[in-house]
Amino acid sequence: MIVARALLCLATFLVPGTLGFKTLNRASYTRLPTSINSNGADVFQGINYAAADGAAYDHINYIIYVIGTRNRLLHAIDVANPSSPLRILTHQFTEHEGNPQAVDVCGGRLAVALSAHVDVLEGHVQFFDVVARGSSVTDIHPDHTLAVGAHPKDLKHTPNCNMVLVANEGRPGKDDTNQYLNPEGSITVIVIDRNNDPTLRTIDFQQFNEGEANFNQNIRTPSRYIPKSVYSGTTTVAQDIEPESVVISNDGRYAWVTLLENDAVATLDLRTYQVTKVSPLPKKLWDTSPVDCSDLDGGVHRRTYAGLKSMRQPGKITLLQIGSKNYLITADVGGVTSYTSALHGFTWTDTITARSLVNSLMPDLVELKTQMTDNGFLGRLQVSTIEGNSLFDPRYTHVEMFGxxxxxxxxxxxxxAPTFDSEGTLEEYMDSYYHFLFNTDYAANRATTGSPANDRDTSSENQGAFVSGLDVMEDNGTVYMVAGTHGPGTLFLYMLNTVSTQPIPEFQSITRSGESEDIWNTLYTNKQLGDLRISDIGMIPSNQSPTGRPLVFVTATGSGSLGLYEIIDSTPIIPIVST
Incomplete structure (x- = not known):
């Protein structure tokens, strides 16, 4: 087992007032089963079985709850000794109950969001009592099961635990009669009274439909671009809005919801139960910040492109309050919108290779055309078909990638505009410290032949090593943030300088667990795969930690694992960059 760590050595990145750096030290690694057989025994089928898709921490009992979406499992893991976690309980949801999508803990209550076995139908939220550490219970049973919107993707309690917000993504697909259905995206608000009895309210996005007072043509709605020759029906804005992740203010008055496919963030007033606004996010420019956009350029080649922009398309979201101001931190994931005959009854997508758009560029974009013609530059980059031109002129003035x-x-x-943008620095740090794993990712057809090192650069033409997990916390006056990447499974640790009126992330270290040279399947078998395809990150402050030291937990859907890390002091390491 190898836990590799690297720290930035340049003095310009030192945190003011400190003498050293912080880094992550892995305390333990727990591989979770991909299924349970008829005899109740664990089964470990392999990589990418979605065995660890999200987690929540109960600081009273030192238990982390981990959900597996595909296997419909919920695990309770005792982390009182972080170096030796103990799985004390596994609960199996039935097919009728659905697939767990999100989990949260607050005030002795465990909440799990479940999508229906037919994804376009209503989902549910189940509430349980938490498991007491040392308890002899072998299973848990829900106190309440409440119907919510279709495909509940995320849920969060308010800080006082009296309210739960559920982000219902409303994914389109076929219903149980094989008919196409596109449910509206929505937010379900569950209010829990002092007798622990819940009531529900639904917040929808119908006020943003075309013809309504709050219609905004700048809200990205990709499905409304589907040609009538492909799909003859009509898609409203409310149907095309797909809530992804939710965060709530410390006073419980406001919430913010990321709308990934729509490249926007919605603001909710929880006193009036209204969406007060949907804010389309500004584009990201790559004319001064280098980025690697090709998997066929012979290695790592980060370049600037004057005609390239990107949508941010936020996924995970977290919040930091400084004084009376709330700051949001978003993981700018990216994501295409695609329809297939099998799942939807027709075929359409909003993505295409940049090379395919060469003849649709404005004629004066000579340099961009040359770059888009070359597969070693932009030719293979996945770009949007619905950004960069207009209804009045089909020619493209620029191209936009996803995320x-x-x-x-x-x-x-x-x-x-963001108060801080990481720009291309995550790729810069990867190039400096993990050059041999730059933009690596797993592919099923490489399970027995490829490896993390051999498959370097394979995601550069898509969304790169995008941030798929994110969290922030204050601990004894210091604010930490951890961002985790999808394919490489790298963890970036920051300290946030809050001396000014705006938080400034200051890079501390980059960490990756696991080996890299053996083939993918061998690494999985030997429990050396690391945090492949990070799905969730949570931070535990010292006063809630079993050790009295700050901890970080990481779930990874590719490796089906739970990783525990300590934040420790460390000496800077000078990176050695190979070619």
Whole structure:
């Protein structure tokens, strides 16, 4: 087992007032079963079985709950000794109950969001009592099961535990009669009274439909571009809005919801149960910040492109309050919108290779045309078909890729521009410290022949090593943030300078667990795969930690694992860059 760590050595990145750096030290690694057989025994089928898709921490009992979406499992893991976690309980949801998508813990209550076995139908939220550490219970049973919107993707309690917000993504697909259905995206608000009895309210996005007072043509709605020759029906804005992740203010008055496919963030007033605004996010420019956009360029080649932009398309979102101001931090994931005959009854997508758009460029974009013709530059980059031109002129003035390949910090009252943008620095750190794993990712057809090292650069033409997990916390006056990448499974640790009126992330270290030279399947068998395809990150402050030291937990859907890390002091390491 190898846990590799690297720290930035340049003095310009030192945190003011400190003498050293912080880094992550892995305490333990737990591989979770991909299924349970009829005899109740664990089964480990392999990579990418979605055995660890999200987690929540109960700081009273030192238990982390981990959900597996595909296997419909919920695990309770005792982490009182972080170096030796103990799985004390596994609960199996039935097919009728659905597939767990999100989990949260608050005030002795465990909440799990479940999508229906037919994804377009209503989902549910189940509430359980938490498991007491040392308890002899072998299973748990829900106290309440409540119907919510279709495909509930995320849920969060308010800080006082009296309310739960559920982000219902409303994914389109076929219903149980094989008919196409596109449910509206929505937010379910569950209010829990002092007798622990819940009531529900639904917040929809119908006020943003065309013809309504709040219609905004700048809200990205890709499905409304489907040609009538492909799909003859009509898609409203409310149907095309797909809530992804939710965060709530410390006073419980406001919430913010990322709308990944729509490249926007919605603001909710929880006193009036209204969406007060949907804020389309500004584009990210790559004319001064280098980025690697090709998997066929012979290695790592980060370049600037004057005619290239990207949508941010935020996934995970977290919040930091400084004084009375709320700052949002978003993981700028990216994501295409695609329809297939099998799942939807027709075929359409909003993505295409940049090379395919060469003849549709404005004629004066000579340099961009040359770059888009070359597969070693932009030729294989996945770009949007519905950005960069207009209804009045089909020619493209620029091309836009999916996702920002990093994270952004926002003043919650002004989403017109981020207060901080990681730009291309995550790729820069990967290139400097993990050059041999730059933009690596797993592919099923490489399970027995490829390896993390051999498959370097394979995601550069898509969304790169995008941030798929993110969290922030304050611990004894220090604010930490961890961002985790999907394919490489790298963890970036920051300290946030809050001396000024705006938080400034200051890079501390980059960490990756696991080996890299053996083939993928061998690494999985030997429990050396690391945090492949990070799905969730949570941070545990010292006063809630079993050790009295700050901890980080990481779930990874590719490796089906739970990783535990300590934040420790460390000495800077000078990176050795190979070619």
């Amino acid at each position: 920002g390949r990093g994270f952004s910090v926002w003043d919650s009252t002004n989403m017109a």
